[in-house]
Amino acid sequence: MEFITREILSTNWLTILILACLSLLVAAKRLNALRFNEFIMLFSTNKYILSSQKANRLSTVFNSLLLLMQIVSVSLFLYLGVGVFQWEVQSLELNLFFKIAIVYTFIVICKLLIEKIVATIFSIDTVIDEYLFYKVSYRNFMGLILLPINIVFIYTFQASQIAFLIIFILLVILNMIVMISFYKKNENIILNHLFYFILYLCALEIAPYFILYKLVS
Known part of the structure; x- marks a missing residue:
């Protein structure tokens, strides 16, 4: 059996991010242990959504902690992706993260x-608040999903491009399913404002991530 050596880079700051x-x-x-337990069961039950969105809890400390976790976890996943696809590998340092x-x-x-x-201008605060809480909650959960994946990629084995692409595509599909389920729930409102809905998708759901890709690459 022929062993293949793997170059191990310093993971001290990566360990700090994971911690x-x-x-x-x-x-x-x-x-809030009760809400946290409901949150980690988000894809099996919508109890967390139903119990929290009515109280407009998007800006609470609890959600702020989860949002910060999402930002760190997703950013770390994107950072690892830069290494997987060998984009400017020589600059893979803390400053890039x-x-x-x-x-x-x-x-x-x-x-x-x-x-x-936009919600304030068009007097649709109720719908938008519900939508934002729904979207942020599920993306926080996706950040939670990425956390063990990041740990495996850092400490166990270096992901191949195919493995990284599969995970990325699955997350995109999962995000689309979540969004479509909400859009379907509010189908009547969307159909009555179809032009504005299409404009919203292009300007606020697609363009920002294209800009993120261009800025990083």
């Missing part, structure tokens, strides 16, 4: 603010 994500999850659970994290955070926060402004 930070775990700490955020622990803090969220200690803050921060670049990705800052751009991703900027896009996420700006999208939320713009959507809230």
Whole structure:
């Protein structure tokens, strides 16, 4: 059997990021164990959505902790993806992670603010608040899904391009299913404002991630 050596880069700061994500999850659970247990069962039951969105809890400390965990986890996954596809491999350092994290955070926060402004202008705060909570909750959960994947990629084996693409495509499909389920639930509202809905998809759901890709690459 021929052994293939793998170059091991320093993982000290990566370990700190992983521990930070775990700490955020622990803090969220200690803050509200009941809601946390409902959150981790999000794809098997919508109890978390039903019990939380009516109280407009998007801006609570609990959701802020989960959102921060999502930002770190997703940014780390994107950082690892840069290494997998060998885009400027020689610059894979902490500063690149921060670049990705800052751009991703900027896009996420700006999208939320713009959507809230649009909701106020068109007097559709109730629908948009429900939509934002629904979307952010499921994306926080996807950040949770990515956490063990990041751990495996960092400490166990280096992912191939095919493996990374499969995971990325599955996450995109999962995100589309989540969004379509909400759109279908509010089908009548969307059909009555179809032009604005298409404009929204292009401007706030597709363009930001294309910009993120261009800025990082």
